[in-house]
Amino acid sequence: MSPTPASRRKASSHLPSPSVAAVPLTASTSPMPPALALYQQIKDHISRKIQDGSWPPGHRLPSEHELVAQFGISRMTVNRALRELTEQGRVVRVAGVGSFVAEEKPQSTLLQIANLASEIRQRGHDYRCEVLVVERISASLEVAAALDLRLGDSVFHSLCVHLEDGVPVQLEDRYVNPRVVPDFGAQDFSLQQPSEYLVRNVPFDQVEHVVDAVLPTAEQAERLAMVPTQPCLLLTRRTWTRGVPVTVVRCLHPASRYRLGSRFRADGNPVFG
């Protein structure tokens, strides 16, 4: 077909540039109703070239100006397509030089870590949290290192068990920097558990996650109502506000009752349904 892409939309004054209308933007297999956005069609076109090997890594793509001419669309539209491809790591752009197919598939993919309580409730199960300990103690070497404090400095400590339908699924061992959250110890955690309190009152701007596999100690196993020979997933999370450590929490999950998982599309978006 040759309907110039820009022609489908407006009855306004300009004429769609009669240029070489090389590529029909509304492709053959495309049904008509969704009528994909132009920038999306450009993204798809370029993605296809990259994925089928026509444009190998390092290959220079057409400049914005060339794409404008080729497709008969405006530069803003081309720019948006290229910008989003850059954000997705498929394209590398250098001002004053050009745009290039990114080297090395960013083989790194993402794993989504959901909120435990919502996850449980979303399954239609009962969620409950038992707060076992809230205290103020002296920082061990490890805790001091994690929170950028000195050995022996005072820190808040809380210990909770999270239960799904009455079965323990997480033992949450948390340390909180009192310089950032001085009121942590004065909270009523029967109304709002420690993590909820922090999420609502101490916004963070950085998060670090580490996932380990470990065997629980005898005490941990007892609190999780499991045998100590079964492995656990250990999710350690640290958060910062303006560069200052806020809290470090070690979430211990019996592997038989919990797994991390998520499904993503190649564009980095989660899959629903």
Next chain:
Amino acid sequence: MSPTPASRRKASSHLPSPSVAAVPLTASTSPMPPALALYQQIKDHISRKIQDGSWPPGHRLPSEHELVAQFGISRMTVNRALRELTEQGRVVRVAGVGSFVAEEKPQSTLLQIANLASEIRQRGHDYRCEVLVVERISASLEVAAALDLRLGDSVFHSLCVHLEDGVPVQLEDRYVNPRVVPDFGAQDFSLQQPSEYLVRNVPFDQVEHVVDAVLPTAEQAERLAMVPTQPCLLLTRRTWTRGVPVTVVRCLHPASRYRLGSRFRADGNPVFG
């Protein structure tokens, strides 16, 4: 508006109103950047309102039109700021209705799963892969289910050990759908290991990850040169092309030699350095 169209960019002095002044939030850490883009200033302005609680979750933000009037900038610029905030999950927009502060953002955070070989090389260590098995076998019930095949259907199977400085860090147990990758069995995996071959030749459009903690079997422990009483991280990955399962791979890591980890900013971008 009729003030100078593009004349004032450099000044950047024009974030609006008298009421809100620049906050020392970035004062110390910011290396005095060269005049932030307008859309970025709008993003920052809105982010600040959200983060300091002025605009709680569910709060309706000013419409694009209002922001245009308030800041004296064009709608495209406002639109870009709001679009990017939406992509980052801080704002929810509904056409015909309005823009709202997203509910509960820390609902889910992301964990980045990097490419093992690059990760090892980036540490300055030696990376090597030993291909132990490449064969064509009958699908077990589990494999058939994972690849959407029938019990007993023919599938490719490969088994590799990945080593960091000669020490096994991953046992890769892979099954490949021959309907999608018929040539898998004919490859020379001494030049290009299975995962490299697949990444380069069979682009996927969906990925699923599941992380477990397990104890290795005696055979697995032997191949990983570890004791079978130590736990392992098990990363199971499935990929699809156009809805058809391509491969399922189970990556077993001795927990003592490997952990998953990553650090993100609140805006969802990884932290470097």
Next chain:
DNA sequence: AAGTGGTCTAGACCACCGC
């Protein structure tokens, strides 16, 4: 009908790169 966001245009200025 009025308001909202989603998209697009045809220009424009700028900083930067390589020649």
Next chain:
DNA sequence: CGGTGGTCTAGACCACTTC
């Protein structure tokens, strides 16, 4: 110098929701 990308404008049409 011309080419490149990064940004911005002042309009516009559309589909949609709400009143």
